[in-house]
Amino acid sequence: MQINVNTDNTIEKHQGLDEHVESVVQSSIGRFGEQVTRVDVHLSNENKEKHADGGNYCMMEARVSGYQPIVVHEHSVELHQSIKNAGGKLARALDSALGRLADKNKHAPVAVAVEEDIDPLSDKHLTDS
Structure with missing residues (x-):
């Protein structure tokens, strides 16, 4: 799984942030x-100017x-908390979506081949007497 981290100019991107995001994503949805x-x-x-309003997205x-x-999507006061909460939301969304997809595939009609009782020598059904 490839993980891409993008920030705008209000967030300072650094190696520790990338590692934190990758860790959260792997622990949240790695099982998929x-x-x-x-x-x-x-x-x-x-x-950016208002620090206490949950503007970290x-x-x-x-x-x-x-x-x-x-x-x-997730908003929070702390950036790390918004990342963690978004990871949890993504896990639940994937559980739901992939569960529906699996159910849809599981309940799809399957063609069942049924052999008829035919006498190979006479091409008559064995049940026809």
């Missing part, structure tokens, strides 16, 4: 393995094989 090909994480502080978009992208 090969089904999730890429996760794009966008971080910003929508109200995290958006996560998961690209899922054979399914539409799944997007979650």
Whole structure:
């Protein structure tokens, strides 16, 4: 799974932030393995001047094989908390979406081949006497 971290000019991007995001994403949705090909994480502080209003924003978009992208949003006072909460939301959204997809595939009609009782020598049904 590829994880891309994007920030706007209100967030200082550094190695520790990238590692934190990757850790949260892996722990939240790592169990989906090969089904999730890429996760794009966008971080910003929508109200840079006002620190106590929950302006730290995290958006996560998961690209899922054979399914539409799944997007979650989270606002919080602390950036790390918004990342953690968004990871939890993304896990629940993937559980729901992939669960529906699995149920849909599980309940799809399956063609059942039924052999008829035919006498190979006479091409008559054995039940026809």
